[in-house]
Amino acid sequence: MPSPESTPPEILKPVRWPLRLTLWGMTAERLTRAFWPLWSLAIAMLALMMLGIQDLVAVEWVWAAGAAFALALGWAAWRGARLFRAPRQSEALARLDASLDGNPIQAALDDQAIGAADVGSQAVWDAHQRRMRDRLAQAKAVEPDLRVARADPFALRYVALLAFAAALVFGSFLRVSSVTAMGPTGADLASGPAWEGWMEPPGYTRLPSVYLNDITAAGIDVPEGARITLRMYGEVGALNIAETVSDRPLPPDGTDATAQDFQVASSGRIAIDGPGGRAWDISMKPDAAPTVRPEGEIESSYEGDAQIPFAATDDYGVVAGTARMTLALDAVDRRYLLTPDPEPQPAIEVPLPMPIAGARDDFTEVLVENFSQHPWANLPVKLELGVEDEAGQKGWSDTEIITLPGRRFFDPVAASVVELRRALLWTRGNVPEITRMMRAIANLPDDLFRSAVPFLRMRAILGDLEQAGPGMPDATRADIALAMWDLAMLLEEGDLASALERLQRAQERLNEAMKNGASDQEIAGLMQELREATDDYLRQLSRQAQQNADRNPEMAQNQGTMEMSQNDLQRMMDRIQELMEEGRMAEAQEALRQLQEMMENMQVTQGQGGQSPGEQAMEGLGETLREQQGLSDEAFRQLQDQFNPGPQGQQGPGQQGQAPRPGQNRQPGQGQGEQQGQGQGQSQGSLRDQLADRQEDLRGELNRQSQNLPGAGTEPGESARDALRRAEEAMDNAEDSLRQDDLAGAIDDQSRAMEALREGMRDLGEAMSQQQQQNRGQQGQMQGDNPGQQRDPLGRNAGSNGNIGSDENMVQDQDVYRRARELLDEIRRRSGEGERPQAELDYLERLLERF
Incomplete structure (x- = not known):
């Protein structure tokens, strides 16, 4: 490349500034690579001096380090000077040219070597030169590489x-x-000695340190326990320190020490005497002891959980606390088994809860503990609350006499056992009297114990007491006291817990049997065990609900009014058994899991709760739907008898006579007894007339129910009314078909009526859900957060939401699913018999397409 100095200036004019910047970047690049040790050493030395390292070591070490740094700096400067070489403009031009496509700078500076006399060649060369010079306008400075x-x-x-x-x-x-x-x-030596000082408050105060050289005021407020650090420089003894804040003796070397550290223990004065000295009046701010006091009333739950609220304050914050309780013997009612002097018991000490987040200088918390098993439960005790700050200072509240909360027992035998347990822990001298009372309790076990288990446990405890006697060791007394507590808990609520445990065990065994493919006989036995365990659990749950109602009548009145019946539970377990018999184990396991969750969360309330108009309407529509299903089944049996006459067909009506369904009491003369009384001699026509009459009555009942439906004016309410009108029309058509002896058409109309009924109930449930959501803010209590997803105690969709799905038993036969399967198999078998009438085959095809 030609030298830039011999190049015409107009050629390099477009790249003048990119060239300069590239040259400067190359200079910075070479300076960095050559002198990085120099500036690194200089910055490190400055950082150490700014941190005051030289003030923490001896002077000799400072000078030695300074000499080492000086040598290192000299070496770094010599190394940089040896390695540094200033870049030339030609080097910068070459780097800039290399960053462009096609090296346009070199091309612009080149001359044509051959073909200069040829006009065509000269034209090509000129065009090439113009293109290269045009590219010079795109030149940009090359960034330096400062990486080392x-x-x-x-x-x-x-x-x-x-x-x-x-x-x-x-x-x-x-x-x-x-x-x-x-x-x-x-200069400093010539000007005289110097000093430095710092005041560092205790860490728990969260206050900043103070540099005393910057304090010009005569007085300083200092927290108690702050550390004062003073350093003197220059001639030893030129500066003297006098202070009256630490209450410490003077150091052995007097006031000639070059450094002094002490803590502020009282108000006083600090003075630095000498050239440039200064003095301050120290006003110590004492660290106050923390305070604590009970706040509000002490509450306790039925299980004995005590809630003791308290409030604590401190100027910098509380770090820990303790609640201490001792027996208030003077306030104890010293009668009966508490007449003797008690054996010594250690004080009750429990830690106080501290706030997890936020300041601890002023807060309120609640101590929650259960003292039910302590010998002093339900006796007066002296309560003292204490707190401590980070300085180790403690503060105690005034002594207050309270009744130590404990669990309340409502079963009289359980309460007696707990009282005898307290007498045993009061003093071992009560053992003879305790054994006599326990014999009296166990005299007539049938009158006091609901089962043999608690009676046998009491006999075992009585035997242990008689064998140990008044001289029993502490470990034996603790074991007997624990056994008496367990007996009291069993008497109070053990029956329900045992029943729940038995129920869970039966559910687990049945679930394992389904997973392992057990035999039908084993599954039947496990189902019977589950039924018995469920009945026992329901009895105990009802008993507990009665006790809760007696203890808290107001709460019992505010509870929900869902009612659970044995029939509902029986139908749900029947469905589980049917699913297992059909081989649908996955569905049976899911239904069993739902049953288990519902039984664990179930609550029984006393009394028959009043139903809202919407719930009554839903219940009536559900009854109508079940009756319509029954009519459709009977019409189908009549159709079977019509196409399959003979002994089997003639026995159908008698064998398939239905039990009275809910709602049939509105139709005198239509019960099962009358149907069976008419016998097989009744003509098929009269049977169809009866079905038509029942269909007419059912349509009239539906019309009556449609008059008082809730949700008027709402979209789902109007949709429900439209669906019920379609159901009435389908029922009317079914009645006409029955009277015209068109059983196939009647069954189709009845199917459409049932579908319209289900749709109407779903829409009505949505209307009721919207109405309950609108009234949620005005009601005291709701029976569910979302009525559309509400379930009854057995886990089914409640009737008020209209979701009557395939899991509802719409037909009252006990084996409805087996019947449906057998019926479907029979339809398929008959549809394959070509000798049957064409009308029957067409109808069977329609049934197969529908179902």
């Missing part, structure tokens, strides 16, 4: 920068000047 990682593999330069950043945050440029005072000569 290859020369500094240990990143020492970053260590120096990190130290300097720390010095900027935690140090000061003023500390650098302290180095000049360490020499034997200099």
Whole structure:
């Protein structure tokens, strides 16, 4: 490439500034690579001096380190000067040209070597030159490469920068000047001695440190326990320190020490006597002891959980607390088994809860503990609350006499056992009297115990007491007291817990049997065990609900009024058994899981709760739907008898006579007894007339129910009314078909009526859900957060939401699913018999397409 100095200026004019910037970048690049050790050492030395390292070591070490740094700086400067070479303009031009496509700078500076006399060749060369010069306008400065990682593999330069950043945050440029005072000569020595001082408050105060050299005021407020640090520089003894705040004796070397540290223990004065000295009047702010006091009433739950609210304050914050309780013997009713003097018991001490987040200088918390098993439960005790701050100071509340909360027992035998247990823990001298009372309780077990288990446990405890006697050791007394507590808990609520445990065990065994493919006989036995365990659990749950109602009548009145019946539970377990018999084990396991969850969460309420008009309407529509299903089944049996006459067909009506369905009491003369009384001699026509009459009555009942439906004016309410009108029309058509002896058409109309009924109930459930959501803010209690997803105690969709799905038993036969399967198999078999009438085959095809 030609030299830039011999190049016409107009050629390089477009790249003048990119060239300059590239040249400067190359200079910075070479300076960095040559002198990075120099500036790294300089920054590290400045950072150490700003942090005051020189003030923490002896002067000899400071000078030795200074000499080492000076040598290192000299070496770094010599190394940089040897390695540095200033870049030339030609080098910058070459780097800039290399960054462009096609090296346009070199092309612009070149001359045509051959073909200059040829006009065509000259034209090509001129065009090439113009294109290259046009590219010069796109030139941009080349960024310098300042990376020195290859020369500094240990990143020492970053260590120096990190130290300097720390010095900027935690140090000061003023500390650098302290180095000049360490020499034997200099301006500082000529001007006299110097000093530095700091005041550091205790860490728990969260107050900042104070640099005393910056304090010009005569007085300083200092927290108790603050540390004062003073450093003197220059001639030893030129500065003296006098202070009256630490209550400490003078150091052995008197006031000639060059450094002094002490803590502020009282108000007083600190003075630095000598050239440039200063004095301060110290006003100590004492660290007050924390305070604590009970706050509000002490509450306890039925299970005996005590809730003791308290409030604590401190000027800087509380770190821990303790509640201490001792027996208030003077306030105890010393009668009966409490007449003897009690054996010594250690005080009850429990830690107080502290706030997890937020300040602890002023807070309110609640101590929650259960003291039901302590010997002092339900006896008066002296309550003292204590708190402690980080300085170790403690504060105690005034002594208050309270009744130590404990569990309340409503079963009289359980309460007696707990009282005898307290007498045993009161003193071992009560053992003879305790054994006599326990014999009296166990005299007539049938009158006091509901089962043999608690009676046998009491006999075992009685035997242990008689064998141990009044001289029993502490371990034996603790074991007997624990056994008596367990007996009281069993008497109070053990029956329900045992029943629930038995129910869960039966459910688990049945679930395992389904998973392992047990035999039908084994599954039948396990189902019977589940039924018995469920009955027992329901009895115990009802008994507990009665007890809860007696203990808290107001709560019982505010509870929900869902009612659970044995029939509902029986039908649900029947469905589980049917699913297992059909081989649908996955569905049976899911139904069993739902039953288990519902039984665990079930609550029984006393009394028959009143139903809202919407619930009554839903119940009536559900009854109508079940009756319509029954009519459709009977019409189908009549159709079977019509196409399959003979002994089997003639026995159909008698064998398939239905039990009275809910709602049939509105139709006198239509019960099963009358149907069976008419016998097989009744003609098929009269049977169809009866079905038509029942269909007419059912349509009239539906019309009556449609008059008082809730949700008027709402979209789902109007949709429900439209669906019920379609159901009435389908029922009317079914009645006409029955009277015209068109059983197939009647069954189709009845199917459409049932579908319309289901749709109407779903829409009505949505209307009721919207109405309940609108009234949610005005009602005291709701029976569910979302009525559309509400379930009864057995886990089914409640009738008020209209979701009557395939899991509802719409037909009252006990084996409805087996019947449906057998019926479908029979339809398929008959549809394959070509000798049957074409009308029957067409109808069977329609049934197969529908079902």
